[in-house]
Amino acid sequence: MEPNIHEFADGTVLAEKLADQVAHRLAAALEAKGAASLVVSGGSTPKTFFRALSGRDIDWTKVTVTLVDERFVPMDHPRSNHLLVRENLLQDKAAAARFIPLYHDCPSVEEAARKATEATAAIAPPFDVVILGMGGDGHTASFFPHGNNLAEALEAAGPRRVLSMKAQDADEPRLTFSFSSLTDAGLLVLHIEGQEKKDVLARAQEGTDENEMPIRAVLHRASSPVDIYWAP
Numbered sequence: 001m002e003p004n005i006h007e008f009a010d011g012t013v014l015a016e017k018l019a020d021q022v023a024h025r026l027a028a029a030l031e032a033k034g035a036a037s038l039v040v041s042g043g044s045t046p047k048t049f050f051r052a053l054s055g056r057d058i059d060w061t062k063v064t065v066t067l068v069d070e071r072f073v074p075m076d077h078p079r080s081n082h083l084l085v086r087e088n089l090l091q092d093k094a095a096a097a098r099f100i101p102l103y104h105d106c107p108s109v110e111e112a113a114r115k116a117t118e119a120t121a122a123i124a125p126p127f128d129v130v131i132l133g134m135g136g137d138g139h140t141a142s143f144f145p146h147g148n149n150l151a152e153a154l155e156a157a158g159p160r161r162v163l164s165m166k167a168q169d170a171d172e173p174r175l176t177f178s179f180s181s182l183t184d185a186g187l188l189v190l191h192i193e194g195q196e197k198k199d200v201l202a203r204a205q206e207g208t209d210e211n212e213m214p215i216r217a218v219l220h221r222a223s224s225p226v227d228i229y230w231a232p
């Protein structure tokens, strides 16, 4: 299924449009089920979008927010995605949402992944909204090229869970939802910005080796349509 590409004049316009689309999708889920789930990525790209979404007027008390992936660091660590989401998304109206962290203070990242799987199992599948980012190496979530658990993480019919991931390109051990947990979302978005990321996307779309560029698994075999949001 070919991705749908939405291009915007700049990151601010993109953030407002994406916040509108996500709020609309969450509101529809709340109307239909009385609950909604939002699963977001970390990194530097989503900050403006998070701030725009935090002010949208939906019943956030019934929305569960969690992370696509997390660095294996405590919440007060500057590289924590939980910290990023707490400071930028869980503010204003969205402060009322329930947040489920992936990080757990365990002796190993493998044990933390088991605890994160248990802690997130209560979120009814499929997730309503999943927002992915992409690194310059073609990783998404914590599906890093040549990651130690990459094959398992990318299994099409693998169990819904959180796995640990270690990779040369990752600054620290990671916790990541599996491909199967993320890619049947009601709304599956890849949010990237800048010409460099657009060039990386083009290279990913031309090739098939998922170990080299794991984003290819999402682009080529996600069960949900992929909506790419891009601004210069």
Ligand SMILES: O=C(O)[C@H](O)[C@@H](O)[C@H](O)[C@H](O)COP(=O)(O)O
Residues within 6 Å of the ligand: 041, 042, 043, 044, 045, 046, 068, 069, 070, 071, 081, 132, 133, 134, 135, 139, 140, 141, 142
């Ligand atoms: O924990 C993370 O870093 C993210 O989940 C990761 O997958 C991110 O989306 C990309 O690395 C892009 O990051 P930037 O937005 O900083 O380029």
